[in-house]
Structure formats: structure tokens, C-alpha cells
Amino acid sequence: MADVAARAGVSLKTVSRVVNDAPHVQPELAERVLAAVAELGFRRNHLASSLRSGQATATIGLLIEEIANPFYATIAGAAAEMARQRDTMLIIASSEEDPAREQQLLRDMCARRVDGLLVVPAGHDHSFLRAEVELGTPVVFLDRPAGKLRADTVLLDNRGGARAGVRRLVEAGHRRVAVLLDSIGVYTMRERLDGAQDALVEAGAPYDNRLVRDGVRDPAAAGRVVAELLDQPDPPTAFFSLNNRITLGVIEELYRRGSDAALLAFDDFDLARLVPYPLTVIAYDAGELARAATELLFRRIDGDRSWPHTVVHPTELVARGLPNR
Amino acid sequence: MADVAARAGVSLKTVSRVVNDAPHVQPELAERVLAAVAELGFRRNHLASSLRSGQATATIGLLIEEIANPFYATIAGAAAEMARQRDTMLIIASSEEDPAREQQLLRDMCARRVDGLLVVPAGHDHSFLRAEVELGTPVVFLDRPAGKLRADTVLLDNRGGARAGVRRLVEAGHRRVAVLLDSIGVYTMRERLDGAQDALVEAGAPYDNRLVRDGVRDPAAAGRVVAELLDQPDPPTAFFSLNNRITLGVIEELYRRGSDAALLAFDDFDLARLVPYPLTVIAYDAGELARAATELLFRRIDGDRSWPHTVVHPTELVARGLPNR
DNA sequence: CTGAAAGCGCTAACAT
DNA sequence: ATGTTAGCGCTTTCAG
Numbered sequence: 001m002a003d004v005a006a007r008a009g010v011s012l013k014t015v016s017r018v019v020n021d022a023p024h025v026q027p028e029l030a031e032r033v034l035a036a037v038a039e040l041g042f043r044r045n046h047l048a049s050s051l052r053s054g055q056a057t058a059t060i061g062l063l064i065e066e067i068a069n070p071f072y073a074t075i076a077g078a079a080a081e082m083a084r085q086r087d088t089m090l091i092i093a094s095s096e097e098d099p100a101r102e103q104q105l106l107r108d109m110c111a112r113r114v115d116g117l118l119v120v121p122a123g124h125d126h127s128f129l130r131a132e133v134e135l136g137t138p139v140v141f142l143d144r145p146a147g148k149l150r151a152d153t154v155l156l157d158n159r160g161g162a163r164a165g166v167r168r169l170v171e172a173g174h175r176r177v178a179v180l181l182d183s184i185g186v187y188t189m190r191e192r193l194d195g196a197q198d199a200l201v202e203a204g205a206p207y208d209n210r211l212v213r214d215g216v217r218d219p220a221a222a223g224r225v226v227a228e229l230l231d232q233p234d235p236p237t238a239f240f241s242l243n244n245r246i247t248l249g250v251i252e253e254l255y256r257r258g259s260d261a262a263l264l265a266f267d268d269f270d271l272a273r274l275v276p277y278p279l280t281v282i283a284y285d286a287g288e289l290a291r292a293a294t295e296l297l298f299r300r301i302d303g304d305r306s307w308p309h310t311v312v313h314p315t316e317l318v319a320r321g322l323p324n325r
Numbered sequence: 326m327a328d329v330a331a332r333a334g335v336s337l338k339t340v341s342r343v344v345n346d347a348p349h350v351q352p353e354l355a356e357r358v359l360a361a362v363a364e365l366g367f368r369r370n371h372l373a374s375s376l377r378s379g380q381a382t383a384t385i386g387l388l389i390e391e392i393a394n395p396f397y398a399t400i401a402g403a404a405a406e407m408a409r410q411r412d413t414m415l416i417i418a419s420s421e422e423d424p425a426r427e428q429q430l431l432r433d434m435c436a437r438r439v440d441g442l443l444v445v446p447a448g449h450d451h452s453f454l455r456a457e458v459e460l461g462t463p464v465v466f467l468d469r470p471a472g473k474l475r476a477d478t479v480l481l482d483n484r485g486g487a488r489a490g491v492r493r494l495v496e497a498g499h500r501r502v503a504v505l506l507d508s509i510g511v512y513t514m515r516e517r518l519d520g521a522q523d524a525l526v527e528a529g530a531p532y533d534n535r536l537v538r539d540g541v542r543d544p545a546a547a548g549r550v551v552a553e554l555l556d557q558p559d560p561p562t563a564f565f566s567l568n569n570r571i572t573l574g575v576i577e578e579l580y581r582r583g584s585d586a587a588l589l590a591f592d593d594f595d596l597a598r599l600v601p602y603p604l605t606v607i608a609y610d611a612g613e614l615a616r617a618a619t620e621l622l623f624r625r626i627d628g629d630r631s632w633p634h635t636v637v638h639p640t641e642l643v644a645r646g647l648p649n650r
Numbered sequence: 651c652t653g654a655a656a657g658c659g660c661t662a663a664c665a666t
Numbered sequence: 667a668t669g670t671t672a673g674c675g676c677t678t679t680c681a682g
Contacts, residue, residue, distance in 0.1 A: 011653045041456045046436040048675035068402030077393030111371040131366045276601040373659035
């Protein structure tokens with residue numbers, strides 16, 4: 001910047017004004033500065049700028065579980081688009097469901113003085129963020145609530161969605177509904193399971209604990225569990241898959257066997273319509289969820305100091321898949 | 326940091342040493358400093374640190390077309406994982422195939438003094454990056470080559486993959502192969518089309534320009550084009566879809582009609598096995614592509630000044646889908 | 651409307 | 667092994 005100033009025959013401050021298109025600069029001087037900038041290939045150092053000016057790094061941090069998962073990719077896409085509209089860059093990192101890693105990544109983002117944080121929490125204690133929040137870094141939680149910290153939160157109606165879905169199964173006459181979930185340690189899984197139980201209880205259907213299977217981490221595991229359940233005496237007549245990875249494995253096994261068990265699945269997916277097996281999907285708009293959270297975050301960044309909100313987004317039941325052979 | 330130093334009764338530099346766990350600090354002093362850090366809730370300002378130390382913001386930039394697309398999400402996931410292993414943060418931005426936006430985003434990343442850039446290029450002129458590259462910001466191009474800039478590049482064997490796939494169609498007796506593509510302006514689309522034509526020419530099959538359809542932007546458009554082609558006199562007996570979005574629409578329309586046309590598709594996808602229509606997929610490992618590029622980038626960041634490389638990754642033909650009814 | 655000086659928070663280079 | 671000094675590139679403050 002000093003070089004540019006020398007070249008243009010003006011002071012450093014004038015260059016700064018021109019570069020930041022601040023007012024009160026004679027067009028003639030501005031032109032000389034711009035020429036010097038071009039000749040010298042000057043690029044403003046954003047680091048130095050935000051160091052001096054205190055706040056506003058024009059960067060927000062997004063912490064999710066796993067970027068490659070379509071659910072989180074959709075969230076990232078929506079957040080990125082809103083950030084871009086505000087000329088803000090997005091730092092994305094994956095916790096991989098590891099609370100220690102989550103904490104380290106969030107601390108690092110804070111060290112980089114992001115203007116705000118969008119977090120899909122992995123851990124259950126976010127009190128380590130309290131100091132940052134009080135120092136002025138807003139945090140919005142997404143998809144799951146924060147632990148031990150009061151903060152803005154945008155959630156999905158997991159319980160209501162699950163309940164509505166299972167109610168539909170019950171109305172179709174199903175009494176034995178198997179539930180397959182990833183990990184009971186995850187908030188969304190607990191809520192969805194609770195919703196399923198609500199519907200079962202309301203219908204006076206017997207609740208059989210052996211039909212609930214935790215720890216189904218991937219499609220292959222889901223397939224094995226389905227096989228095992230169907231080979232039992234008194235097998236379930238319906239399956240409720242609590243996430244999209246599980247759904248894939250369940251569909252495959254049910255199709256392979258030519259089973260006529262009903263399938264209810266949380267999370268919609270691109271090819272659901274073309275799956276060769278009828279299923280009911282609990283769908284929702286992940287992009288909308290992320291947009292709501294990002295909007296809330298920017299409002300905080302813009303100085304909104306009102307009491308923290310919690311917003312719950314609805315889900316919808318949709319019939320998918322092709323009729324049975 | 327000054328406050329911490331005062332509190333611990335040491336100099337600023339000692340605090341700096343402790344915070345950066347540099348050697349030559351008495352354990353006793355280090356402990357006092359750490360205590361002061363905890364009491365005062367001190368957080369190192371990463372901005373100031375990298376401003377002073379010149380380089381090493383421990384940040385890399387990733388520019389892709391669209392985060393929500395599974396192909397780019399996979400790339401982002403792989404890059405993020407490698408970055409994390411080096412305690413490096415990842416800034417991700419989407420160009421949405423807009424060259425102007427690409428340029429603006431890349432410039433912004435440079436202004437933030439990222440240590441390196443990973444780019445899936447949208448535009449055809451990247452000479453604006455030359456100054457940055459010469460000033461020491463390495464750039465690796467991914468999936469598509471740079472325009473007007475010599476740089477490391479990691480590509481897929483688009484042409485070879487397409488050729489092998491179409492050759493298989495030809496060997497199965499197909500002479501009229503329709504090709505559906507997104508935009509001829511995109512490098513990968515051109516290469517794939519060229520590969521298809523290679524195979525057709527090699528087989529002495531007639532090349533019919535009316536069977537090549539450009540501008541198929543989404544699944545719905547793909548479905549319409551398939552319908553139109555099949556309703557022609559002398560319709561194609563095989564379809565070659567040049568990307569995953571197009572494939573969805575083609576499958577749906579072919580299935581809807583109960584058509585027995587063959588389908589070849591670039592890009593594998595999760596549910597391909599369960600699609601109720603037989604298809605051949607040109608598959609590749611997008612994660613591996615991204616890992617190779619990120620590896621190359623980090624080698625450059627670590628000071629590798631050798632001549633720029635271009636690496637081409639192979640593709641593979643895989644049978645997918647369920648047999649026809 | 652423009653410029654000089656001070657300093658954001660930290661680390662490199664040099665003392666001690 | 668620890669401390670002192672200078673300054674990274676920019677913006678703020680205040681004087682002209």
C-alpha cells in the first residue's frame with residue numbers, strides 16, 4: 001500500500017480510501033491510485049484489514065458432521081449461497097460425530113475471528129463457547145440442540161414427523177413395527193424413536209423392545225438386521241428406518257427377498273421415486289432449515305440482541321417408490 | 326496477550342512461546358502462563374499471528390461449481406479430511422459455473438492469503454491468477470484444466486471412459502446411440518462426447534448429429550428429450566447420459582415407457598444398483614481425485630517447485646440396475 | 651478533502 | 667532460558 005501511495009504520489013490513507021471506496025476522494029486522485037494499483041498488482045490484505053478494524057472478518061464458520069453426506073451437503077450449499085449474498089466467506093469443517101474434534105474445530109474457528117458460527121452439534125456440552133458468545137461471536141445451532149448453552153436453534157419436527165408416519169402404518173393395520181436407528185446417542189434419533197413410540201402407544205399397539213435396533217451404522221448392517229428380524233418367529237410387518245443410509249440397506253434386503261413388509265423412512269432422497277419397492281418417506285426441506293439458521297445468524301451478526309429463539313420446521317409424509325411386483 | 330503476561334508475571338514473548346508450545350520454557354513458568362490464559366479466557370488471534378509471520382494462514386480455498394451436488398460434496402469431503410490432517414481450515418465457495426463469480430471468489434480467497442487454492446474451473450481464462458501464483462500461492466486445478474495458465478491439474482479420463490462405454494454398446498449391436506449432455510461449453514462434456522464419437526467411428530457406425538442433444542440441464546429436460554427421441558421414426562436403440570442429473574431423468578422416462586433401450590451413464594451413484602432398469606455406468610473415485618489434487622497442493626505449499634504436473638485418473642465400466650421386467 | 655502518526659495482536663530477530 | 671524491540675499491512679484518530 002505504501003508502494004502504491006508513492007507511485008500515485010498520494011498518502012497511504014488516500015490509497016486506503018480508494019481501495020475501500022470510501023467517500024471524499026477527488027476522482028482525479030482516485031484514478032491515479034487505481035492506475036498504480038493495477039501497475040503494481042496490489043492486492044489488499046484482508047487479514048491486516050480485519051485485524052486493525054477489530055471485527056468483521058466477513059467469514060462465518062459451518063460445523064457439520066460430514067460434508068459428503070447429501071443432507072449436510074444441502075445445508076452447506078444453502079449456507080454458502082446466503083453467505084455469498086453478503087460477500088461473506090464460509091469455512092466448513094466436519095466433526096465426524098466426535099465431540100473432541102468438534103470442540104477443537106470450533107475453537108480454531110473462533111481463533112480465526114469468524115463473525116459467527118453455524119453448528120450441527122456432535123457433543124453434549126457447548127459451555128466452552130459461552131465466553132466467545134459473550135465476547136460477541138454469535139452461534140446458531142442447527143438440526144440438534146446445543147448442550148449446556150442457551151443459543152438460537154433451528155430444529156426439525158423429528159418427533160411429530162415420526163409420529164405421523166408411524167400412525168399411518170398403524171392405521172394400515174400394522175402392529176409390529178421394527179425401528180432401525182444409527183445411534184441412540186444422537187438427538188434426532190431419540191426424537192424419532194420417541195415419535196414412533198407415541199404413535200404406537202396412542203394406537204394401543206403393543207410396544208416390543210426387541211423390534212428396536214440401535215447401532216445400525218451403514219446400509220450393510222441395515223440389511224443384516226432386516227434379515228435377522230424377518231427370520232424370527234412373529235416377524236415385523238413394517239419397518240421404520242430412521243435415516244437415509246439405513247433406508248438404502250433396508251430397501252435392498254426387502255427387495256431381494258420379495259418381502260411385502262411396509263417401509264417408512266425418515267429423509268427423502270433423489271431416487272426415492274424410482275426405488276422398486278413402495279415406501280412412505282418423512283420428507284423435509286434441509287435447504288430451508290439451513291437458510292433459516294443462516295438468516296438468524298446474520299441477524300445476530302447485524303446486532304440483534306434479543307432473547308435466543310428456537311424454531312422448529314415441519315416435516316411431510318410422502319409416498320415414494322414403485323408398486324410391488 | 327499483554328494482560329496474560331502481566332498476570333503471569335512474565336514477558337509477552339514467553340506467553341507467545343507457551344501458547345505456540347515452542348521449546349525452551351521452564352515448566353514452572355509455562356504453568357503460570359497457562360493458568361493466566363485460563364483465568365483471562367485468552368484466545369490467540371490467528372489473524373494477527375499469520376499477519377506477522379508472513380505466510381501460513383493454515384487455510385486453503387476450494388472453489389467448486391455447486392456444493393449440494395454429490396460429486397462436489399464428495400470432493401469437498403476428501404479435501405476437508407486431508408486439510409484437517411494438517412490442521413488446515415477449508416474455505417469453500419461455489420462458482421455456479423459463472424466465470425465472473427469464479428474470478429471474484431478466487432480473488433477474495435487470495436486477499437485472505439490462503440496458503441493454496443483448489444479449483445474446479447468454471448471459466449476459460451485464469452491468467453488473472455498468474456500474479457498470485459508467482460507471488461507464491463500454489464493453485465491446483467481439479468476435474469477440468471485451467472485456461473491460459475500453466476498449473477498442476479488432476480483430471481479424469483473422460484474421453485477414454487466414454488469411449489470404452491460406447492464401445493461396449495456398439496459391441497452389443499447398437500448403431501444408433503443418443504448422447505445427452507448438459508452443456509458443450511464444459512470441458513468434461515466435450516471430452517465425453519469426443520470419446521463417444523471415437524468409439525462410433527472406430528466401429529464404423531454412422532454418426533448422426535441429430536442424436537446428440539446439448540443443453541439438457543436437469544432430469545425433467547432429460548425425460549422430455551428421451552421421449553422426443555423415442556417418438557421419432559428410426560429412434561435410437563441406446564442412450565448415453567453424460568452426467569448424473571441427466572441419468573435420473575433418462576431412467577425415469579425409459580422405465581415409464583417400459584422401453585428396452587440400452588443405457589450408458591457417466592457417474593455412478595448410491596442407488597444405481599436398485600434402479601429398476603439395467604444400465605452400464607462409467608464409474609470413478611471422486612474422492613481419490615480430490616485426494617490426489619489436495620496432496621499435490623500440499624506438496625506445493627511445502628515448497629515443491631518442480632514443473633507443473635497433469636495427472637489423469639482412470640474410469641471403470643460397471644453394470645448396474647435390476648434386470649428388465 | 652487529505653495526510654501523519656499511532657496501534658490492532660502477534661512473532662522474528664536480536665539481546666541479555 | 668527469557669526479555670526487548672521493531673514491524674507485518676492495514677485503519678483509526680485527529681490535525682491540517
